[in-house]
Amino acid sequence: MILMAGLMWSAAPARAQDLSALARFIPDGSYLREDADGVDLQLAMTQGVPYRIFTLSDPYRVIVDFNELNWSGLVTETFDQADSVLSLRAGVFGPGWTRMVLELNQPMRLARAQLRTQADQSAVVTMHLQPTSAEKFSQTAGAPEGATYGTPSTGIATASPKHRQTGEGPLIVVLDPGHGGIDPGAEAGGVVEADLILAFALELQEVLIRTGTMKVVLTRAADVFVPLEARVSIARHAGADVFLSLHADALVAGRASGATIYTLSEQASDLASQKLAERHKRADLLAGVDLSKQDDVVVSVLMDMARTETAHRSDMLADALVDGLTQTVTTHKRPRLTAGFSVLKAPDIPSVLVELGFLSSPRDRKNLSDPKWRLRAAEGIKNALINWAREDAAQALLLRK
DSSP: OOEESSOBOOOOOOBOOOSOOSEEEEEEEEEEEEETTEEEEEEEESSOOOEEEEEETTTTEEEEEEESEEOTTOOHHHHEEOTTEEEEEEEEEETTEEEEEEEESSOEEEEEEEEEEOTTSOEEEEEEEEEOOHHHHHHHOOOOSSOBOSSOOOSSSSOOOOOOOOSSSOEEEEEEEOOBTTBOOOEETTEEHHHHHHHHHHHHHHHHHTTSSEEEEESOSSSOOOOHHHHHHHHHHTTOSEEEEEEEEOOSSSOOOSEEEEEEOHHHHHHHHHHHHHHSOGGGSBTTBOOTTSOHHHHHHHHHHHHHHHHHHHHHHHHHHHHHHHTTSOEEEEEEEEEOOGGGOOTTSOEEEEEEEETTSHHHHHHHTOHHHHHHHHHHHHHHHHHHHHHHHHHHHHHHO
């Protein structure tokens, strides 16, 4: 049985932990134990990351791969309290990926697996294994071949150079429905953010396409998990003129309601170049520029130069979206904010995050579940993009003169 969630890996021997991990293993709240029904595994971590589970024969093993999970703090002798598990080991498996291996003394099947995110952004992965026959185990065992998920397959090292739009061709809009797959996002009143936002993105796509002046690409078109940095890569390889990340959050406390538009904050911008250089493929940081052989200083300078122009264009886009949504739906009392969202850190693509509303607000939840309200919101975004594209193109032409 194979469970995949946003994975790219290549075979390499396990070695000491030496990567700048996205998440850290948390010993407290983690366990491996056995009862009459089977084996339960719970792994707590500082944030959710892509993962995959599969089984192998000869000997019986359960393999769990994670994207950049630092296993420091795992003491296998005290963690393993399951008689059916002969041995347990964890460590780096390939560039950016770590692996946990459970060697079993009998065939067991994966009965269920789940990742749950907490209010503080930490996450818990739970799995339950149940005994099965050797025949059934062998039918589902096997490693997946060349797993690549959630990243564009281009066949080239870098995206083609992207010139600023001047209104002469279609506006390429990348819509990024937040969350998905193992990460459902916020949940309230029986409404799940990932499902709701995907429905809106598909509706918005139709509205934008009908203008005849826009080409629309979605980072996901189904309930699947796509890593944050892969979402930006998809936008870059699509030649995006704008990137809209779509969300509908929930607050633990407070009564916030209405749509909000975020751009990247100045403080986050200062750290963006460093983090991108650490965790992203150097050949995919700027469209048409292969930075794979450049040091951190050169990479940082080039990205800062690109961001100097893009930040102003993102601000213009955010202002246009506030104006457009205000004409069609209710916005938050402070509709224009900044934050350090990872999906906004592309240095060469005008990017904003649109919180359509808050699932924690009964009024917003009702609105977001209403197709007529969503259509009005889509019309507001469409009008905003038309107005922004016209003004942005005019500025581009002035810069050329």
